[in-house]
Amino acid sequence: MDITNTIEAAGISLLFLVLVFFPMEKVFPARAEQKFFRKHWLLDLCFFLGQYLLWNGFVLWALSYVNFWLSGIIPHDFRNMIASESWWAQAIEVILLSDFLIYWAHRLQHRSAFLWRFHKVHHSAEHLDFLAAHREHPLDTIYTVGIINLPALILGFPLEAIAGFIAFRGIWAIYIHSNVRLPIGPLRMLIGAPELHHWHHDVKRDAGNYANISPIMDIIFGTYTCPDHEPEAFGIKEKLPNNYVGQLLQPVLPTPKDRNVKLANVKLKM
Amino acid sequence: MKTPNLFLKIATISLFVFLIAGFVAYRSGVFGEFLSANTIATARPSMMSLGSSPSDSLKQTVKKADSTATSKPNLPGIPESGVIHGMERNMTSSKSGVVFSTKDIEALKKGDTIIISGKKQVVDSAKIRN
Numbered sequence: 492m493d494i495t496n497t498i499e500a501a502g503i504s505l506l507f508l509v510l511v512f513f514p515m516e517k518v519f520p521a522r523a524e525q526k527f528f529r530k531h532w533l534l535d536l537c538f539f540l541g542q543y544l545l546w547n548g549f550v551l552w553a554l555s556y557v558n559f560w561l562s563g564i565i566p567h568d569f570r571n572m573i574a575s576e577s578w579w580a581q582a583i584e585v586i587l588l589s590d591f592l593i594y595w596a597h598r599l600q601h602r603s604a605f606l607w608r609f610h611k612v613h614h615s616a617e618h619l620d621f622l623a624a625h626r627e628h629p630l631d632t633i634y635t636v637g638i639i640n641l642p643a644l645i646l647g648f649p650l651e652a653i654a655g656f657i658a659f660r661g662i663w664a665i666y667i668h669s670n671v672r673l674p675i676g677p678l679r680m681l682i683g684a685p686e687l688h689h690w691h692h693d694v695k696r697d698a699g700n701y702a703n704i705s706p707i708m709d710i711i712f713g714t715y716t717c718p719d720h721e722p723e724a725f726g727i728k729e730k731l732p733n734n735y736v737g738q739l740l741q742p743v744l745p746t747p748k749d750r751n752v753k754l755a756n757v758k759l760k761m
Numbered sequence: 762m763k764t765p766n767l768f769l770k771i772a773t774i775s776l777f778v779f780l781i782a783g784f785v786a787y788r789s790g791v792f793g794e795f796l797s798a799n800t801i802a803t804a805r806p807s808m809m810s811l812g813s814s815p816s817d818s819l820k821q822t823v824k825k826a827d828s829t830a831t832s833k834p835n836l837p838g839i840p841e842s843g844v845i846h847g848m849e850r851n852m853t854s855s856k857s858g859v860v861f862s863t864k865d866i867e868a869l870k871k872g873d874t875i876i877i878s879g880k881k882q883v884v885d886s887a888k889i890r891n
């Protein structure tokens with residue numbers, strides 16, 4: 492791995508993101524009082540750098556492994572059958588299936604106590620902006636990335652065919668976290684908007700809007716919400732350390748409650 | 762900040778749309794190239810770094826047969842992958858080294874050169890299964 496290239500890529504990406512989102516957050520702020528260097532911006536910068544410098548390779552490695560494992564178990568006849576379909580049919584299948592899967596997988600992240608341990612790191616951000624979009628536990632990233640790509644991997648669909656769509660979805664995922672309020676009318680039903688995703692980060696958990704980008708799944712399954720104002724506060728009720736290492740470790744370490752349960756078991760056995 | 766005027770608003774939105782469109786166009790090329798070489802992809806922002814990225818370490822395993830003599834082998838633990846010479850399509854190989862895929866396999870001919878785990882191998886048609 493060429494470390495210089497990696498550092499350069501992280502630098503260029505950060506510069507580009509600032510160029511894209513700084514003017515938007517200044518001209519169309521969701522919270523006008525929020526400063527660019529707001530509380531915990533350094534923590535989110537650590538997550539950004541961590542993703543680019545440490546975890547991307549790990550996530551891709553995990554994805555390659557899933558791909559390798561899948562290619563061994565998916566019948567070739569099935570993939571041949573899919574490959575014989577028209578390009579458009581395949582692209583639509585892949586996009587709809589990933590949207591469907593990631594929607595339910597995301598709901599599960601909020602429902603399952605185990606998955607929430609990791610996903611709560613992302614939700615712990617009390618200030619939303621383009622940088623806060625990067626606050627994500629690496630294992631949470633592997634889960635999301637794995638699920639979102641699963642349909643394409645199973646169907647054997649060449650994702651390069653929809654690279655433009657994937658690139659758009661990637662940057663839009665950052666945009667919907669930005670400190671922007673720019674109502675785009677009915678278009679938000681199709682491509683999503685910060686005003687929707689901000690409600691997903693409401694401190695009162697489970698407000699809705701679980702869909703990845705397009706709120707179509709939220710509309711279908713009744714979790715679409717679009718109040719005309721911003722939530723009062725973002726974040727989570729649970730306590731989480733306010734430093735990078737602490738946020739990475741807390742989900743994998745046993746909670747004091749777990750320890751008590753284990754202790755109780757030991758006592759019972761005795 | 763005071764309420765921005767209309768001109769500033771339009772200029773900001775134009776810049777935003779222009780940069781997003783530029784990004785998508787740029788990534789379609791670079792990212793598409795990476796995807797076609799690796800057959801794995803992601804829609805996460807973390808994978809959308811500009812220019813080179815950690816993914817380049819994976820990309821190094823995907824090179825034309827001519828240049829493999831000096832190219833790095835796969836990273837430890839990364840599933841074996843191969844490239845059909847001249848086609849630059851990634852293939853996944855089974856443990857026994859048999860290459861299999863859906864479409865591209867049909868284009869393989871006896872004597873073609875492929876790379877498996879950084880090692881140059883010549884296709885023996887008897888080994889190919891579809």
Ligand SMILES: [Zn+2]
Pocket residue numbers: 597600601610614691
């Ligand atoms: Zn969530």
